[in-house]
Amino acid sequence: MAWTPRTAEVLRAVAAYQLAQEALAGEFAARWAQALAAVEAREIAGSLTELETEYGAAVRESAAASYALSVVFYRLVRALETGRVIGGPGYRPASSLASLWADFNRATGKRTGSGPREQLPVDTRNPFPAEDIARETRRAEEAFREQVADRVAKHERERPGREGSAALDDPALIAWEREFLESLKTGGSGAGGQIVQDGGRDMINNALQDDPGAIGYYRVTEGSPCYFCALMAARGAVYKSKRTAAFGAHPHCHCQAVPIFSRRYQLPDANAKFAGMWREFGGGSLADWRTHYTKT
Ligand SMILES: [Zn+2]
Numbered sequence: 001m002a003w004t005p006r007t008a009e010v011l012r013a014v015a016a017y018q019l020a021q022e023a024l025a026g027e028f029a030a031r032w033a034q035a036l037a038a039v040e041a042r043e044i045a046g047s048l049t050e051l052e053t054e055y056g057a058a059v060r061e062s063a064a065a066s067y068a069l070s071v072v073f074y075r076l077v078r079a080l081e082t083g084r085v086i087g088g089p090g091y092r093p094a095s096s097l098a099s100l101w102a103d104f105n106r107a108t109g110k111r112t113g114s115g116p117r118e119q120l121p122v123d124t125r126n127p128f129p130a131e132d133i134a135r136e137t138r139r140a141e142e143a144f145r146e147q148v149a150d151r152v153a154k155h156e157r158e159r160p161g162r163e164g165s166a167a168l169d170d171p172a173l174i175a176w177e178r179e180f181l182e183s184l185k186t187g188g189s190g191a192g193g194q195i196v197q198d199g200g201r202d203m204i205n206n207a208l209q210d211d212p213g214a215i216g217y218y219r220v221t222e223g224s225p226c227y228f229c230a231l232m233a234a235r236g237a238v239y240k241s242k243r244t245a246a247f248g249a250h251p252h253c254h255c256q257a258v259p260i261f262s263r264r265y266q267l268p269d270a271n272a273k274f275a276g277m278w279r280e281f282g283g284g285s286l287a288d289w290r291t292h293y294t295k296t
Pocket residue numbers: 221222225226229249250253254255
């Protein structure tokens with residue numbers, strides 16, 4: 001008997017997944033802010049090594065959590081849409097919608113759904129690539145250099161000399177130092193948060209390619225996405241091909257990739273809303289779309 005995709009449940013899982021990934025980026029940002037709060041702006045050049053160690057560790061830990069969460073999410077959505085369980089990391093024998101929902105609820109720390117205990121048929125294949133820790137480490141180092149180390153070097157060059165006329169307690173100087181620390185907080189959390197969530201986004205995009213049961217993906221956005229992300233979400237499903245188009249995430253973007261396993265999938269309301277706005281816009285340049293989107 002053909003399986004009927006449980007689309008309402010999928011949409012609940014999608015919403016919870018997006019929020020949980022956004023929360024991982026938020027936890028990373030909080031940890032980075034805490035590391036920065038522990039140093040004095042004037043002494044920051046001497047603390048770069050410790051800061052880089054903390055930054056790299058925080059990125060890797062949150063990215064690993066993002067990766068693990070995306071596997072659990074992928075397996076749940078696949079089962080809800082096809083009635084079959086996929087193997088790979090975290091697979092447990094005798095899985096059912098009850099156990100898959102329980103795994104998902106545990107990973108997100110929230111009870112979003114539950115299901116029947118009947119054992120589901122299994123596709124033993126493992127489409128999930130291992131986490132590429134070396135690549136993640138390289139990306140974290142690069143992000144730290146661009147967003148922190150290079151800017152600190154520039155900031156040090158621009159700081160008024162201590163022998164100069166500016167007193168250390170000059171309010172303008174204090175404000176200048178504070179503003180600089182703020183910019184390190186924002187820049188570091190944007191670049192790092194992108195690597196963190198790419199743990200999940202890349203995993204889903206790679207798994208799709210190696211899973212004959214997957215037909216494509218769509219983009220679920222955060223609550224109020226930027227014009228670019230709204231446009232990407234308006235496209236709806238992106239069917240898979242040998243060359244998968246880049247997802248196009250950017251710093252401070254909390255959009256996620258949602259795998260599709262059934263032609264009878266359903267898009268979240270927001271995607272349909274953006275698609276409607278795009279039709280109403282009627283086509284034009286990206287800059288025109290930006291204007292149209294921002295004033296609507
Ligand atoms: Zn986005």
